[in-house]
Amino acid sequence: MRYRSRIADQELELRLESFGATLIVGPKGCGKTTTAKQKAASVVELQDEDKRDNYLAVARMQPSRLLEGPKPRLFDEWQDAPKLWGAVRKSVDDEQKNGLYILTGSTSREVETPHTGTLRISTMKMQPMSxxxxxxxxxxxxxxxxxxxxxxxxxxxxxxxxxxxxxxxxxxxxxxxxxxxxxxxxxxxxxxxxxxxxxxxxxxxxxxxxxxxxxxxxxxxxxxxxxxxxxxxxxxxxxxxxxxxxxxxxxxxxxxxxxxxxxxxxxxxxxxxxxxxxxxxxxxxxxxxxxxxxxxxxxxxxxxxxxxxxxxxxxxxxxxxxxxxxxxxxxxxxxxxxxxxxxxxxxxxxxxxxxxxxxxxxxxxxxxxxxxxxxxxxxxxxxxxxxxxxxxxxxxxxxxxxxxxxxxxxxxxxxxxxxxxxxxxx
Structure with a gap:
């Protein structure tokens, strides 16, 4: 199905240009993941049942392994593996580069993170289509x-x-x-x-x-x-x-x-x-x-x-x-x-x-x-x-x-x- 251009496309480009990682938030079903995929060079979908168990096992033991891949790397439903937040934050600190990661996930699950991600992980809010x-x-x-x-x-x-x-x-x-x-x-x-x-x-x-x-x-x-x-x-x-x-x-x-x-x-x-x-x-x-x-x-x-x-x-x-x-x-x-x-x-x-x-x-x-x-x-x-x-x-x-x-x-x-x-x- 053809992707409909979103107003958020340009804002996401700016975030990737300005910060190491971008977290996209907004109501369920507004198109966060689809929009993120347009800018991502690689994708980790944590709800892919064929790979889910393997992803979660790696995320528990050594989350930094999941960060390997072409950038920007998208983590969809990242809340299923909360340790990814800290791994992404540390990677941004270590690499000192922008546009490395995109995080998307369901708003129906709130996850407490040990670090805020300030100045490393920028939060971008999406709306439903105008x-x-x-x-x-x-x-x-x-x-x-x-x-x-x-x-x-x-x-x-x-x-x-x-x-x-x-x-x-x-x-x-x-x-x-x-x-x-x-x-x-x-x-x-x-x-x-x-x-x-x-x-x-x-x-x-x-x-x-x-x-x-x-x-x-x-x-x-x-x-x-x-x-x-x-x-x-x-x-x-x-x-x-x-x-x-x-x-x-x-x-x-x-x-x-x-x-x-x-x-x-x-x-x-x-x-x-x-x-x-x-x-x-x-x-x-x-x-x-x-x-x-x-x-x-x-x-x-x-x-x-x-x-x-x-x-x-x-x-x-x-x-x-x-x-x-x-x-x-x-x-x-x-x-x-x-x-x-x-x-x-x-x-x-x-x-x-x-x-x-x-x-x-x-x-x-x-x-x-x-x-x-x-x-x-x-x-x-x-x-x-x-x-x-x-x-x-x-x-x-x-x-x-x-x-x-x-x-x-x-x-x-x-x-x-x-x-x-x-x-x-x-």
Missing amino acids: LFESGESDGAVSLKALFDDPSSYDGCISKLSVDELIVAICRGGWPHAVNNTSLRSQLAVAKDLFRQTCSVDMSNIDGQKRNPRWVEAILRSYARNLCTLAETKTIYGDVRATAELSESTFYDYLEALEKLYIVEDVLAWCPAIRSKTAIRASKKRNMVDPSVAVAALGLSPAYFNEDFKTLGFLFESLCMRDLKAYSSALGGELSYYRDRYGLEADAVLHLGDGRYALVEFKLGEGEIDEGAKHLLEIERLVSEHNKKEKQVPLRLPDVKLVVTATEYGYRREDGVCVVPIGCLKP
């Missing part, structure tokens, strides 16, 4: 180009229909699902991932037995509160309605879901452009991929013919997923802004060089004006802040962006760029 990687975004609009010169943007036309977008939300960015040919086989992948997370992975991650029904209840509550600022105690109260678990157990389960990269909350951006007490600093609830929320709620594409409100939250989650992937290629990170007066930016994309974009996600054409109004008001507040706080000025937003599910993209007279998600790329 719409650009799956081929559903034509990439007509570059996020980097918008930052470099937003005035050069003169519009675009998206070929991604709402029905196709709904399927992409329900299917998710899982490479196996993207490569499946029938709709039912595509949708089956996220459902199976959800079931495996609840019944297997949650107990395997640290060997602690956990109740699958309680996991399901937590993920359903998260799905119902997706892309909201629901307090943790609110989610716990919601879960308690159907599951008799203690608060400490609830927090333990939540931590395990974060370690599995299933739950991925978004942090707040808190500039002092209003009174500090007015800023909402709680996390925005989110999952690594909207398909997990769809599976948790037991929904199908046909359901969204009548429920556009839920679709709006799932669309925001999909946009967050894609912007995380795109921003990683630009060395950026994602947050959100909202204050108690209702002023918001669904996302704030900060680049490493200090530039940032204010972003709103709007499903339909009728919501674009409202989104643009929010972004312009935040820009005005930053400008007013700078007049009062001249010694500590805040940078004005470099890009004001409304990401939509509509057909047409354009640049408004007020400078706000309207871009369909079906046209965006890094």
